[in-house]
Amino acid sequence: MFDLDLWREIFQSINKNKTRALLSGFTVAFAIMLFTILFGIANGLENTFEKFFVRTAENAVNIRFGTTSKPYKGLQVGRQIMPTSKDLIYLKEEFGDNIEFLSTKLSRNYQIKYKKEKGSYSVSGVSPDYQYIEKAKIKDGRFINLKDIKSKEKLCVIGRLVEEDLFLKESAVGKYIDLEGVQYKVVGVYSDDGGDRQERVVYVPFTTIQRLYFGNDDIGNISLTYNPKMNIDQGLGLVKEMTTKLKNRFEVAPNDQRAIRIGSRALTEKKRLDNISSGLAALIPIIGFGTLIAGILGISNIMIFIVKERTKEIGIRKALGASPKSVVSIILLESILITTITGYIGLLIGVGILEAIGSSLERYFITNPSVNSSILITATIVLIIAGAIAGFVPAKKASKIKPIIALRNG
Template sequence: MFNRDTWGEIFLSIKKNKLRTFLAGFTVALGILIFVTLVGLTNGLRNTFEEFFNDDATNTFFLFPGRTSLPYKGYKSNRIIEFDNSDLADIEKNFAMFLEYVTPRISRSALTKYKEESNNYNTRAVAPGHQFNEKTIMMKGRYLNERDIEDKTKYAVIGRLVEQDLFGNKNALDKYIDIGGSVFKVIGVFQDDGGDNEERYIYIPYTTRQLIEKNTDEVDQIILGFKPEIGYAGAMAFQASLDKFLRDKKYISPEDPNGLFIRNVADQLKQNQQFANVLAIIASIFALGTLIAGIIGISNIMVFVIKERTKEIGIRKAMGATPKAVIGSILLESVFITTIFGYLGMLVGLAVLNSIGIKLEDYFIKNPYINTTVAVIATVFLILFGALAGYIPARRAAKIKPIVALRDE
């Protein structure tokens, strides 16, 4: 294999037949390049799905009140459904075995001021469990706690960009801000991987918001986190039980699609993951097809190459070369060309993926990548088939008698 004369013949053959070598190598390189790129873009699509759904907790239900569209148990249709604090208590009492936390959410927009600086921000009146739902990361201070809820404190946890807008480079902790005419003390500053919009929220105790709004006990929506160990099937059963419980309590018909809405993030996540998996399978089929096309291409070229070298093979056999030596030389040349161009195609494909980064985010593809092991295996796979493609016609040509080979035109 490492015979100097053999390698000399190989390089001489390559030098004399540059176009033939280029076509053979280009077919291999293009096949690997397309394979790597397709698999990488598919993984980029997966990244987008995972980032979108992993910003918030996935073991979560969002409960929204609606307006009834059917009469039920003496109640007319078109009735507005409202949630209140008793609903929070009842859910905690009746479904404690499934729950990690329950939090209301009351959303308002308010002009917020600090000295000469002011801006409009969305406020969310919540309970401590909301931190787990949003995966809020505390940078300074603390989040709201149960004592804040019980005492109806005028404490606020502000986003990183709220602090930046109102306080500049100063520390916002323990400062007082005016939120819609009420003064709140800043007890914490948070950041959120969800992006800039998420970092322009202000969180306050929901009981404080209810106190400000004439001591009401109404809430806009309810968010609850269920225990992950109950699994997907358990989450779906829990959703059905919760839906029935609230419909019975609020006198909403089981057939009414508009009186109550429950968004199961786990169910939505599974559906989107299934969609992403289908796209991945389709892309993988195309990638595999590209690889097969590359194998067919190199096979066709090798058949042509062996046919072109029939006379050369005849001369070598007439000079005493054994069929094994002839086949070995041609096979080594085939493997050498496919290896060089195969890994070149792989490296170019990896470079293309690295250069994309976040440039295709608008097309839901972020940070595309391919596992290096997968890329190497695909390249080796193509090299092996390239060798096989060279072996079969070389073996056939090596069996030809020298006199017949020398007559070949």
């Protein structure tokens, strides 16, 4: 049952001993605040990692072809490297299960019209696998399939914003768009979490691009994803092996950096972020929980001092007939109340600091630093329990002191 007199007495005790209450409260608030900030930074790094890979698969690798910058085996500088469909087959056969998805990418800008609406958009000739490399999500209809590649049909899949730009409030699927005088049937609409630029791309079968605009078997650049079971180091090893073998295949000098460029910004950044995250993943919990332990020790020391300071008061209470239980209750509830209130204040300060400096931390690869509420609640509960124990142990000991001894010592 709620005892109003007991709580009034607790608040009077806190009011009379403001310095003592502030000292014990500051220890708790600082511990929770620091704990919140540290875990918020760790989560911010994870958010950066997820944001970076939202555009394409995290195991994506791009192969770009250009002109040679060094002579090799009697061949002159400036030779154009042009891969064909045979090179796609070569990669599949040579690297087998190490490749998950594989697609060509022939891209250029075209003027596209639908009725009175028109605009310039990037049109990419791709394979069906490109949907998974780019992380395109089908909103309506379907993506390009193998049948489209074989039949070289004039059809396309458009981005969500292309549909909004050209079709306004109409559904695009089943309609025809004019791609510089050639009619293409829209078979699907996709969305892409990578942003507006990714949603203003039109995908068509790469064989259609070859037939209508190139008149040969050139495939442009190549995009792929390696086996997701491979770790980062294995992925980097695969990139190195591909570079060596493709340079040999096209007779390119090993130190020619311009003719064939195989790389993955994702892999490089993932390696760096993983190293940072691994270090912080080990360090932050240690620091965070170390902070909580320091807070617990601080509360314990302060509560021991508080009980000792109130020895005379305890003696008077017992002399007036107060039971040991009531003596313990007052000190215990006071400790829990101070810990709870200041813990919540520390939590609010920590969250407020994260929100205030969050945007400025992006330069350090920390995006939207925040903390899971369950972690904060758990940490606060731990401190409250610690505060209760810290108050209970010395209070229990003091409640057993005889009134005459307590009055003499006080």
